[in-house]
Amino acid sequence: MLIMETLVSGKPQLNRRINASIVLNLLRREGPLSRADLAKRTGIRSTSISAIVEHLLTDRLVREIGRGKSTGGRHPIMMELNPGGLYAAGIEIGEDALNGVIVDLSGKLLSAESMPLPDTSVEAVGSAGNALLDSLSKSSQISREELSAVGVAVPGIIAKNEGQVIFSRPLGWTSVPLQLLLSAQWGVEVNLLNSAMAGAMEEYFIGAGHGIRSLLYVLVNFKRSRSYHLASLGCGIVLDGRSYVGEGQLAGEINVDIEHPMSAASRRLGDKAPRSLEELFRASREHKEVYESIWNAFAAELGKVISWGMDFLSPGRVIVGTDTLELDEFVRRQTVEEIGARTVAGRVKSLPGVLGFKTPEIVFSPLRQDTLARGAIVPELQELSLTPLLRDSVLM
Incomplete structure (x- = not known):
């Protein structure tokens, strides 16, 4: 059965991006695989697969790990996801604490910590988040400059495209441009996610929703x-x-x-x-x-x-x-x-x-202490690893 069951029409650049995301997600789930395996499993032409793989190798998102078993011809070169290709952080904002994680491209947990909140003001969240990122960076030995993005789970109604918390009853917030405020204070790209959606994404990828x-x-x-x-x-x-x-x-x-x-x-x-x-x-x-x-x-x-x-x-x-x-x-x-x-x-x-x-x-x-923090970063890993974020569509 082909992984790519539907064809996506549009600009060549968009198609290449979508095809690259298909390849990465397949390597994440089933790697290591050869170029021939990828072409067979996805239905993408061999020439396109070769171009995609070269691009991913250049960006260090995948890596070659040696030759595999031959089925009659030359031994194929096998590839797998490169966990160290990028790093990202996830933070859950609670009523009395922040829970945070740093993960690699494969989603592997590198560090997880909590930071108490003195109150639920935006200023307190920003300051505690800064301290939490410093602590996570130290324990994971991943510098803050190496973080590609931070996903933030918020208990409330989120306008993701605008980076705004529309309303949060637990935090007492209304119309807060949180993405802009935290990005400026933390010095890294920040993206928001509703806490329930963060839980859904964590369960889908590594929890009870796997498969x-x-x-x-x-x-x-x-x-x-x-x-x-x-x-x-x-x-x-x-x-x-x-x-x-x-x-x-x-x-x-x-x-x-x-x-x-x-x-x-x-x-x-x-x-x-x-x-x-x-x-x-x-x-x-x-x-x-x-x-x-x-x-x-x-x-x-x-x-x-x-x-x-x-x-x-x-x-x-x-x-x-x-x-x-x-x-x-x-x-x-x-x-x-x-x-x-x-x-x-x-x-x-x-x-x-x-x-x-x-x-x-x-x-x-x-719920584990880090469940929602880990879920908050899943969409970032999808996007950062070239999964298309089509902002004009209904899918994030």
Whole structure:
């Protein structure tokens, strides 16, 4: 099967860029490969493959590693991605800390650290980010001058093309030209990404979404939120390996408020309600009959949101990324049942005699400290390694 299933028309320069991205991504996934392997797997002409490879070798994005096995003729020269071809950093902005990473072209993690935030002002973020980049540079032994770009994950609504944070409830920001401000202060190219989209990209490339072409990612934060009134909910969409934001750059932004289980418990139980998440989890295990309805109400609302996305997108997998491992215990079963009852896929599956129909798998995936920071840099690695960033299209 050819990797390049559709032809892209346009200017020769754009076609060359797209073909180069196809070659790089194939080497990333399946290398080492020879020039003949690349031509066969992609469907790109051998002469074009040779020109692309020479360009990538000159830019140090790939490297030759010796001769491979012969199939009857001369031994082919094998190539692989050159991890040291470029380096980039990813930073997640949280409510009380910045999490940062430096990775190489292959996505390998070279360093990961956190830096506390005194407050969520733009000035505090800029200053802490500067210190974090210095610390990451020191621990990875990659100088800041070697960084090609920094991807920044922000909890809020992002206008990526304009480099602006339109609105962030967790950070208390409105209409902040963050890309311009941070680029000037940090002395490097900065690109913004919604936190949920960062989670989606990390899962797609190295997490629970690996091997799936398209996925729906729902980010649920309990512990990282300072407020127990509403659950922090976000959504990221990956289509054919690319983060999808839509023409209006708002795809995945869901205007839905779901009551936090802590708030629901307080409203129902008054002074007897748990005062921390740990107390809530313990009480939910010890007094299941009291708390089951609280978790079921949350699961029903979460299932409703996921069902909308599944019906519209028909993804290969749904991933619920969360900082709260206990969600798998308390809401997974009810959420899956809710989705099965609400979605077209769930109803079709229940019809008698339906064969060969597969509903998307639903996975609850725990957030690591560096998950969103690593996801923030994935689009930068795609772009920096010549994957086309078509700013007039709906794909980032």
